Amino acid sequence: MNRYNAVTMLEQIARDNYDAANLLKYCEQELAIRQTEMSYLEKVSATDDELNEKKAQLATALERVASAEADLALFDKAEKHGLDALALRQALPAEMPDRKLDESLASLARIYAYNIGDLKKARDYFQQALASIESSAEVRKKALEEDKYYSAEQKAKMTKEELAKHE
Numbered sequence: 078m079n080r081y082n083a084v085t086m087l088e089q090i091a092r093d094n095y096d097a098a099n100l101l102k103y104c105e106q107e108l109a110i111r112q113t114e115m116s117y118l119e120k121v122s123a124t125d126d127e128l129n130e131k132k133a134q135l136a137t138a139l140e141r142v143a144s145a146e147a148d149l150a151l152f153d154k155a156e157k158h159g160l161d162a163l164a165l166r167q168a169l170p171a172e173m174p175d176r177k178l179d180e181s182l183a184s185l186a187r188i189y190a191y192n193i194g195d196l197k198k199a200r201d202y203f204q205q206a207l208a209s210i211e212s213s214a215e216v217r218k219k220a221l222e223e224d225k226y227y228s229a230e231q232k233a234k235m236t237k238e239e240l241a242k243h244e
């Protein structure tokens with residue numbers, strides 16, 4: 078995890094300094110890390126939940142690469158990586174809170190609107206992103222209400238201070 082954290086920190090520094098070339102380099106490194114993690118999970122026959130979580134992370138990495146490519150006017154590559162990210166997210170289960178299909182759709186919309194200038198395609202992707210947000214609202218709301226870390230029994234044993242700190 079240290080390498081991933083270092084790369085994402087460098088990404089942020091490049092982003093903060095408007096350094097598009099280095100941003101692309103670090104985004105590509107992040108993508109390579111996620112691809113390696115995915116290969117490992119497939120090799121060890123990880124659970125579907127683990128694989129789906131990694132696919133969502135891989136889609137995010139692809140979106141970041143696409144955005145960096147678009148900033149460098151590498152529009153064909155940006156579009157390809159954006160569509161690859163969208164395909165990964167579309168293949169995830171609709172009941173998965175971290176599917177975030179709207180993120181891929183909005184990412185493509187921004188590339189079309191701000192980098193390519195195709196407002197018709199941008200509008201279509203933005204509308205699909207809004208529809209995705211609306212259709213996934215219940216799944217996301219339910220996930221927010223669930224506590225991944227403590228069961229109801231464990232929470233019942235906590236002091237008021239521990240519970241406040243946790244929440």
